[in-house]
Amino acid sequence: MDDSDWLAERFEESRTHLRAVAYRMLGSTNEAEDAVQEAWLRLSRSDTSDVANLGGWLTTVVARVSMDMLRSRASRREDPLDESAPDPVVGTEDAIDPEHQALLADSVGPALLVVLDTLAPAERLAFVLHDLFAVPFDEIAAIVGRSPAATRQLASRARRRVQGAAPDREADVARQRKIVDAFLAASRGGDFDALLSVLDPEVVLRSDGVGVLAGSMAEVRGAREVAGTFSGRAKAALPALVDGAAGAVWAPGGKPRVVFSFTVTDGRIVAIDMLADPDRLTELDVTVLA
Known part of the structure; x- marks a missing residue:
């Protein structure tokens, strides 16, 4: 060698x-x-x-x-x-x-x-x-x-x-879940105004390299732009815990293909990370919620 x-x-x-x-x-x-x-x-x-x-x-x-x-x-x-x-x-x-x-x-x-x-x-x-x-x-x-x-x-x-800045963990996750559930419901129903109500004005949506290759934009910034990306979509996304935080997952056949990780601050979503890299997904602790 x-x-x-x-x-x-x-x-x-x-x-x-x-x-x-x-x-x-x-x-x-x-x-x-x-x-x-x-x-x-x-x-x-x-x-x-x-x-x-x-x-x-x-x-x-x-x-x-x-x-x-x-x-x-x-x-x-x-x-x-x-x-x-x-x-x-x-x-x-x-x-x-x-x-x-x-x-x-x-x-x-x-x-x-x-x-x-x-x-x-x-x-x-x-x-x-x-x-x-x-x-x-x-x-x-x-x-x-x-x-x-x-x-x-x-x-x-x-x-x-x-x-x-450390929050009470259980209470914080419960608050996160309510906001993420509201986001998913608004997304599925195509309720643009409801989406705007849970998104921070400066929210950022990021996709990893695998997601970009599949057609997603690497980064989308702003509440109206992110709301437009999700409005009427995410119909197959299921609520989940991602590394203990509120999130969502698309898991056809029970196997996670795309994980959505949400960051919530002051009652609004400030960041959404869309992860599709199979290697990265195996490193995450994903629990699908009913």
């Missing part, structure tokens, strides 16, 4: 972890794939003969790429990224255990991603890498260009916002 084949094999071993890091940083499956692909391009062009921990090196590259993408995104919109989010899963300070990382990544629901969107890029990176993937602060400090102490403060500030 030559060096390029060996690097490609090691990269594939890390791909799931890298995609998880990028997705928690960016909240978009398409952008996460772009970040992972950029990491591969940088790896293929770099001399890694002196790299002792290739997995850690790749994590750093994906984190840097993701932070650059967040900063570029922030510069394109008027409102600043700065606010709050749900309970973090705190890892260890030192070691990076791949199995533990996978468990941590899978424990993060879509509601957290919405709140992470309100954090500044450096805060989000510090929180995601340390609290969700157990990367030590001295390694994160090199990425954000600050001292380890200042980086610890970034993560601490983000964590306080996360914990301050």
Whole structure:
């Protein structure tokens, strides 16, 4: 096996972890794939003969790429990224255990991603890498260009916002279900006004790469546009719990083909993620509700 084949094999071993890091940083499956692909391009062009921990090196590259993408995104919109989010899963300070990382990544629901969107890029990176993937602060400090102490403060500030935004879980899921059920009923009945009543004016509908290949738009923004997309449709969608949060699923023959993940804030739907990637669907905990 030559060096390029060996690097490609090691990269594939890390791909799931890298995609998880990028997705928690960016909240978009398409952008996460772009970040992972950029990491591969940088790896293929770099001399890694002196790299002792290739997995850690790749994590750093994906984190840097993701932070650059967040900063570029922030510069394109008027409102600043700065606010709050749900309970973090705190890892260890030192070691990076791949199995533990996978468990941590899978424990993060879509509601957290919405709140992470309100954090500044450096805060989000510090929180995601340390609290969700157990990367030590001295390694994160090199990425954000600050001292380890200042980086610890970034993560601490983000964590306080996360914990301050944590809702009562059962009550929150019950509220989510009422809103999602109302959305599904309005969608099936083609009741445009009822759809508008449960959608946030700035709601965003996102589809993963498989959905885009099947004809869906990668992203639709705005209540009227999203309502128009769903009005008179979703007739076969069933209410479901997706990773413990209210959602819906299209499951012909009992097998999930498309999962709709809803994020509800202040009584309105602020985001809908349409997931059709078979590999991604196998990672979700989907319970169809009566």
